[in-house]
Amino acid sequence: MKGSVYQRGKSWTYRFRAAERDAATGEFVWINKGGFATEKEAWKACRDAMHEADQGRVVKPSTRTVAQFLNEWLTAVEPSLDATTWRNWSDYARWYVVPHIGSERLQQLNEPALLRLYAKLLAEGRVKRDNDTVMYQYWSKRLAEGVEPTPRQVSEACNTSIHAARSAVRRYRSGITPKQISLGLAPKTVRNIHAFLHRALVDAVAWKYLIDNPASHVKPPKQPRTRRQVWDSTQIQRFLGHVRQDRFAALFLLELTTGIRRGQVCGLKWDAVDLDAGKITLHNNRVVVGGQARDKAGGKTRNADRTISIDRTTTTVLRDWRQLQEAERAFYQTDYHPGDYVFTYQDGRPVHPQSIRQRFDRLAAAAGLPRITFHDLRHSYATGALRAGVSPKVVSERIGHANVGFFLETYAHVLDNDDREAAEQAASFLLGDAWNSDAEPQQG
Template sequence: MATPRDTPASRRTRANGDGTVYQRKDGRWEAAGYVLAPGNTRKRVRVYGTTRKEALAKLTEKIAASNRGLPIAAADSTVGDYLTYWLNGVAVHQVRENTHTRYAACIRLHLIPGLGAKKLARLTARDVRTFLDRLRTTCQCCAQERDTDRRTCCTIGQCCDKRLSPLTVTYIHSVLKSALEHAVREDDLPRNVARNVKTPAPRSRRFKPFTASEARQFLHAASGDRLHALYELALRTGLRKGELLGLYWEDLDLDSGSASIHRSLQRTPTGGLTILHTKTRASERRIALPTECIHSLKSHQEHQQEERQAAGTGWTDNGLVFTTSTGNPLDPTNLTRSFGRLLHRAGLRRIRFHDLRHSTATLLLEQGVDLVVIKELLGHAHIGVTAGVYAHVRLRLQRQAIDTLGAALDPTGDNPDAPPATAVVR
């Protein structure tokens, strides 16, 4: 009589609720079992693997999630059900809260109304392409009935034709691709049909950074501001707004003139002002501080001590470099308002706070600083990001280089004795 240990692995009896696992004719292993599906129903799901162990592990993971009360979307689920499952069961553990909030709005406002009723297994590339084309041409006031209570726009027969920007349509497409890619990884779909749809690359957002003259004017106007050290640090180092507001005194070494960047202050829907790690590993960096920033930071530290004494017991000691007059974290929105008022007082054109970062990179490029150094200073993940964002500056530098070479080769120039360039360069 054969014992359980003598029984082949493919024929062992599994307990009730554990599902079944067997080898298909094509050599792959298939595991099937019942899980909790959207709508508080139970559905049978199938997963596949190259080995019995792999298929069984995938099924066990789905059953475990189902036992925790998490609905599992199967291939016969609708796109809307799957997107809801992916948003609340997968993406919530992989992205930041603010990113998850944007995903949720994208799914609620666009993806579910446009594709939610279709079966996940029957979704085609044509469905996705038709959906995206409709997004580009549809007035959003009409589609989302934003004006029904105000008796404006479409309700009075005068459509405002408020369409989504190409950048927003591309973002919606990327969210759909991410969700379907997870379905492919879990073997719920054989392929990601959204990847077969090509969307035109949106034009990059145009920005107008400060010129060298405007940058000097800005620094002069900021010299008497309470947040002078912050503005100077932003323009001279290119730190992001969240990185500046999430900077602690312990992150600074004013003696050696360096700063460690590994935190960021963000406002989240549930936690309010929250200190988080930088978004990517590349954003964690150590930068050299300019001499001017060291002097302004030391002055700012002295001024903060005076504010601490003036506030007394009302001071909140959190170790942040830039705070309110009572020691609380600075709200990013309030900083944006203060920045706008400073520009107005200085008589400068209005730009975004993030354009200070662009100004840093642009001015460094124009001074001939190597692109790799700028990438490390800004904390870009890849040098292609740096090169792509500031392509217009590189083109201008190329023009200057060509003009310089042209002047050197001009036989009618200041050096008539120079021999003409007759050699052909290949």
């Protein structure tokens, strides 16, 4: 088997004939791939491809495009993925990949093409309209004219759903204004797109559509390390005091004393709560897929499903909440929504995770507290637990991190602050007064 390379424009292409004939046509299969920056790179890829062909892994030439492959692949893998992951990957393909490289032939997709895609997405990849800013601009303009528009007027003027407009007007009234959004995607989003493409192209190789995976040879954009903003104990106490009469005060308390994920607190059911033992078992999730809330069994990581203890205060509050819920169940009788969820509306309907997030935003703003996300309550709990002296391993296990190493990396800033106190305590115990200037030297 012999190969050759040749230059096409500014890039190089290799070509060779497979050793065996195609069983269907009886003709030899010619294999080629281009887009290499140098002749040396093309020769290396050619040798690797010929080695693969020798092993029987022959990739037939095809005009299949990236868009055609992704459509085929998403259909094939849907049964094996959870709904949230599949919807995210489908959105990545539709919004960010197909519009830019969908028309390119799959077998001509190479590393430079992927790097160009990532650069473009970082610079100007945002395609979804910033409805929040559009609604706020209309609302604030009408307010300056002396008339506050109704949610219905906001919805019609800005071409949004009435539900989005109602939530927006509530936010604006409480002082929450939209954050400025850049034209480009966040590095984390582009990294997620890279992970999606890498996973898809792994299967393209396995299906013998490609000789190798170009996503394996490029690095996604570096994600800058940022420290999550959290509330300290004083701010947490202020928030809980402010929401004490809110319907979902028990939900916020449970979140702040366990750090469990939003989907877990919204999907929690009473059969997973043992108030006598002071424990909850985390397994069920309530997630959002395409704007709709749905139940999902199993957690985000292998450590997500677990049983954890809850403190006495939280246990007492949950007992009181359950009594209120039982009274509502008796009032609604057969009209009470089935499901046995811990946190529900008056008629038993389970809470929507997005509604809880929006409710938290309004309550936090009304309490005059620094703006953080609902997910940051999880970080607030972990940070507070570490400052209280709880072992990092225990905190990591309680909040369900995949491994303690990742946890230590995430909360290194908290541990660094505690390191100073640890240094002083250890030295004081070990040295005593032995190194004081007034102390007499010890005789040998």
